[in-house]
Amino acid sequence: xxxxxxxxxxxxxxxxxxxxxxxxxxxxxxxxxxxxxxxxxxxxxxxxxxxxxxxxxxxxxxxxxxxxxxxxxxxxxxxxxxxxxxxxxxxxxxxxxxxxxxxxxxxxxxxxxxxxxxxxxxxxxxxxxxxxxxxxxxxxxxxxxxxxxxxxxxxxxxxxxxxxxxxxxxxxxxxxxxxxxxxxxx
Numbered sequence: 001x002x003x004x005x006x007x008x009x010x011x012x013x014x015x016x017x018x019x020x021x022x023x024x025x026x027x028x029x030x031x032x033x034x035x036x037x038x039x040x041x042x043x044x045x046x047x048x049x050x051x052x053x054x055x056x057x058x059x060x061x062x063x064x065x066x067x068x069x070x071x072x073x074x075x076x077x078x079x080x081x082x083x084x085x086x087x088x089x090x091x092x093x094x095x096x097x098x099x100x101x102x103x104x105x106x107x108x109x110x111x112x113x114x115x116x117x118x119x120x121x122x123x124x125x126x127x128x129x130x131x132x133x134x135x136x137x138x139x140x141x142x143x144x145x146x147x148x149x150x151x152x153x154x155x156x157x158x159x160x161x162x163x164x165x166x167x168x169x170x171x172x173x174x175x176x177x178x179x180x181x182x183x184x185x186x
Contacts, residue, residue, distance in 0.1 A: 006034070006065075009165055013039045014062065014172055019046065019053035021061060021107070023088040030084045032056075034065035036168060058090045062172045063108045063134070071113025071138055075126060078111040082132035085109050101150065101174045108134035108150060108171060110164065115140045120154050137164045 006016050015037040021029040031053075037043060041060035046053040066081045068074040089105045111133055117123050118141040127136050127145050135146035135153075137160060144155045144163035151170060155163035 006036070006168075010036070010168060010172065015039070015043075017043070017054050017056075019043075019055055021056040021058055021064075021085070021088055023058035024091050025087075025089070027087045027089075028084075029064075029088055030081070032064050032081070032085070033067045036062045036065070036172065038062045038172065058088045058107060059092060061090075061107050063110060063168055066109060066111045068111065068113040069115065071111060071116030071136065073116070074113070075111075075116075078133065079130055082109050082130060086132040101170050103174055104149075110135045110137065110146075110167075112137040112139065112164065114138075117141065117143055119143065120145055120156060124154065135164065135167055137161065 017035050017037070018033060019031070019035060021032060021035070035054070035056055037056065037060050041057055043057065043060050044055040045051070046055070064085060066078050068078060071078070085107055088107055090107065091105070092103065109132065116138045118138070120143055123136045123138065123143050123145045127133055127147060134150045135144065137144045139161065142157040142160035144153065144160035146153045146163065146167050150167050153163045153167060
């Protein structure tokens with residue numbers, strides 16, 4: 001998903017990876033499938049057996065994508081990831097916003113499944129029950145729905161994938177510059 005799609009669509013200044021996130025209060029997310037990083041803060045590489053994963057500071061994360069083979073049968077796992085990520089908060093001192101979405105202290109989580117729901121209404125109902133999930137994409141059926149906080153997009157077919165790209169672009173483009181302090185984690 002990262003190599004074949006995201007890294008070829010979003011601007012090259014953004015990094016994509018996998019790992020764990022933490023915030024200033026010491027909350028930890030657990031394993032995250034895909035992390036879309038802002039280019040404004042550091043993240044720490046893993047070592048040894050964990051060399052392919054990173055530890056992300058909440059402030060460095062633009063969005064997280066939970067990837068599932070079947071979103072309908074694995075929705076409970078997506079909710080569990082959302083519940084683990086929800087307590088993390090970004091601490092941004094000041095920022096410069098250029099259009100797009102409002103900058104928030106919450107890390108948006110999107111769920112992408114290769115198969116699963118085939119109707120926008122089903123995705124919308126499940127999304128509506130889970131305020132910690134920002135959007136849902138079912139790749140096979142092309143269904144995409146994002147929450148109202150993230151543009152409230154509903155799309156089907158090839159436009160479903162474009163819906164996710166559009167929302168990720170709005171999120172990454174919203175924060176053009178920010179004041180953060182990595183020393184606050186010491």
